[in-house]
Amino acid sequence: MSNLYSTTARAVAGLMVCLLLAACDKPVQATYSDAATAFHPSDECHVCGMIIDGFPGPKGEVVERSGIKKFCSTAEMIGWWLQPENHHGEARLYVHDMGRSPWNAPNDSHLIDAKDAFYVVGTQLKGAMGVVLASFSSQQAAEKLAAEQGGRVLRFSEIDQAVLQQQTAMSHSTH
Known part of the structure; x- marks a missing residue:
């Protein structure tokens, strides 16, 4: 009986030591940054799943x-953002600044706040699927x-599903 008691006592003592050591460990703090991040050749579009790198024109990202x-x-x-279920208070939206970036290879060092940007819709410029x-x-x-390409300038708050659908219909009718 004392052998069983001794084995059990050692197991309990060992477990207590492990628990104490685990409790003493400092928790790992996950680092979070809401800054824009670079696009990589293997990145896929969150909506359509296509490889992002293969398209000209500005890209977008949501950082949460x-x-x-x-x-x-x-x-x-x-x-995607216009769908109410995707609105999250902490989310930051970024797009390429095409005033400082070549159309065919947007520069990730020129990502800007999407909500502060100016957008040109209705041009014949090529981009990914659908509206540019x-x-x-x-x-x-x-x-x-x-002025050079045609189209009109809108602010982020002026873009809605009707604008996106209207532009898609226009781009399909010209092909």
């Missing part, structure tokens, strides 16, 4: 505590593109 969602175009991101919304940090740069 739960992770980063990347989109093959500004229109895909805004269309050229994004700019400067109203002057957006107006210059609209």
Whole structure:
């Protein structure tokens, strides 16, 4: 009986030591940044699943505590964002500033706050599937593109599903 008691006591003591050691360990703090992140060649669009790197024009991303969602175009991101279930208080939305970036290879060091950007809709510029919304940090740069390529300048708050659908219908009718 004392052998069983001794074995049980050692097992309980060992378990207590393990629990004490685990309790003394400092919890790992997950680092969170709401800053924009670079796009990588293997990134897939959160909406359509296509590889983002293969398309010209500005891209978009949503940065949240739960992770980063990347989109093959500004229109895909805004269309996703317009769905009420996707609104999260801490989310930050970013798009490429095409006033400082080449159209065919947007520069990730020029990602800007999507809600502050100016957008040109209705151009014949090529991008990912559907609508092309050229994004700019400067109203002057957006107006210059609209004057050169056609289209009109909108703010983020002016873009809704009707704008996205209207532009899609226009782009399909020209092909």
